[in-house]
Amino acid sequence: MLTPRIHTEFTDPIPAPSGFEKRNATVKSDGVRQRLEARERSLSPFAVRSADSAGRAIREEPSPLRTAFQRDRDRIVHTNSFRRLKHKSQVFVAPVGDHYVTRLTHTLEVAQIGRTIARALNLNEDLVEAIGMGHDLGHTPFGHLGERVLNDLMPDGFHHSKHSVRIVEKLEKDGKGLNLSSEVIEGIRRHSKPQGTFLDPDAVEGMTLEAQVIRLSDAMAYLAHDINDAIRAGVITIEDLPAHAIARLGRRHSERVNALVTDVIEASWAATGKGSGNDTGAVPPVITMSTEFGEVVTAVRNWMFREVYLPISGTRPGKAALEIVELLYRHYLEYPDEIPDDFPRVADTPERLAADIVCGMTDEFAISAAESIRPGAFAAAFEDRL
Numbered sequence: 001m002l003t004p005r006i007h008t009e010f011t012d013p014i015p016a017p018s019g020f021e022k023r024n025a026t027v028k029s030d031g032v033r034q035r036l037e038a039r040e041r042s043l044s045p046f047a048v049r050s051a052d053s054a055g056r057a058i059r060e061e062p063s064p065l066r067t068a069f070q071r072d073r074d075r076i077v078h079t080n081s082f083r084r085l086k087h088k089s090q091v092f093v094a095p096v097g098d099h100y101v102t103r104l105t106h107t108l109e110v111a112q113i114g115r116t117i118a119r120a121l122n123l124n125e126d127l128v129e130a131i132g133m134g135h136d137l138g139h140t141p142f143g144h145l146g147e148r149v150l151n152d153l154m155p156d157g158f159h160h161s162k163h164s165v166r167i168v169e170k171l172e173k174d175g176k177g178l179n180l181s182s183e184v185i186e187g188i189r190r191h192s193k194p195q196g197t198f199l200d201p202d203a204v205e206g207m208t209l210e211a212q213v214i215r216l217s218d219a220m221a222y223l224a225h226d227i228n229d230a231i232r233a234g235v236i237t238i239e240d241l242p243a244h245a246i247a248r249l250g251r252r253h254s255e256r257v258n259a260l261v262t263d264v265i266e267a268s269w270a271a272t273g274k275g276s277g278n279d280t281g282a283v284p285p286v287i288t289m290s291t292e293f294g295e296v297v298t299a300v301r302n303w304m305f306r307e308v309y310l311p312i313s314g315t316r317p318g319k320a321a322l323e324i325v326e327l328l329y330r331h332y333l334e335y336p337d338e339i340p341d342d343f344p345r346v347a348d349t350p351e352r353l354a355a356d357i358v359c360g361m362t363d364e365f366a367i368s369a370a371e372s373i374r375p376g377a378f379a380a381a382f383e384d385r386l
Helices: 032-042 068-077 080-087 103-120 125-134 143-153 160-175 182-189 209-232 243-249 253-267 291-314 316-334 350-359 363-373
Strands: none
Touching: 068 125, 068 182, 080 103, 080 160, 080 363, 103 125, 103 209, 103 253, 125 182, 125 209, 143 291, 143 316, 143 350, 160 182, 160 350, 182 209, 209 253, 209 291, 243 253, 243 291, 253 291, 291 316, 316 350, 316 363
16 A cells, blocks of 8 residues: 655645544654754764754744754745746846846855855755855845845845845745744845955854855855856956966866865865864864965955946946836835735835835846836836846
8 A cells, every 4th residue: 555645844834634644643754854863963063953953933843854954945945035036137137148147046056055065064054055045035136236226225224135034034924934943044144245355254253154154155156157147248258357366266167166165165174073173162163265265266356346246337237227226116115005915014114115025026027117117218228128
């Protein structure tokens, strides 16, 4: 006789048929989570174990099949916010072409790089993956251009890291939030890095090593793929990059990623807990790069800001993107009744509500919404999108 397939909870519990639970009280899946948690005991003494999580804002019964952090990852992946990332800009504004990086493919690359580092350093891969999958949920349409507009317009400013937290705590699941583990939320909150030097140990004080892994993985992913996209767009050539960066990082995307990941693993080896002076009573290590690679990455990031990121705002699509986000924000601030009835009203101010609705839009939805308000205003900038 076939064993009935059990239903597992992802975002919402699935009601079981009458008598189902009683007939399957001793299914073979019993103890799966405990076995996974037992495996985590062999992790680095500096790793976060899911059984030791500080927990959720609202207590829940543990999943029989997944650890707390696996459950968090799944909840994030099944959100509308995560799905919308596939139509949000990474760098180039609403690019036409199948091979440009989107906010979704960037997110997947960050999670993949993070898992590679976590596995090498014997840290908690599931926690790293959950943070990676959720770190950019709060991005506006048109990437950092949209973020800049909202930051200028909002009374208390706007930052995508904080909005990512707002999404998982308040906006998703019709305003109920995802009730994620505190370690995942804190990793999402603190993943951003300032322009310039970003390897100061003081900047990661109090962060789990897993959160630090995503913080660096984010920088490594976008640095590697943004160079590719800038070359694809004809903005730069590989020869334009600083010569010392080419020498240390290589000329191809795979070479850049491999060089960066290898350096982080070697420079952060103390995180494994192996070797002299790395007992649990010692000062916790940090996830970092070698001095040489840190200087190279900082120089390339600064060069990319100067030659690629900042000039985009001066292009026709860039100027249109800035105008669209401001138009939409001011429109919904003045006409909140035009916000769909099923949109969660969890904002405590009209300004926050307007930001919530605008931030949730994809590039194409924002363009269409702006065109409906001001017909023909953006046709020239986005002629291939309308």
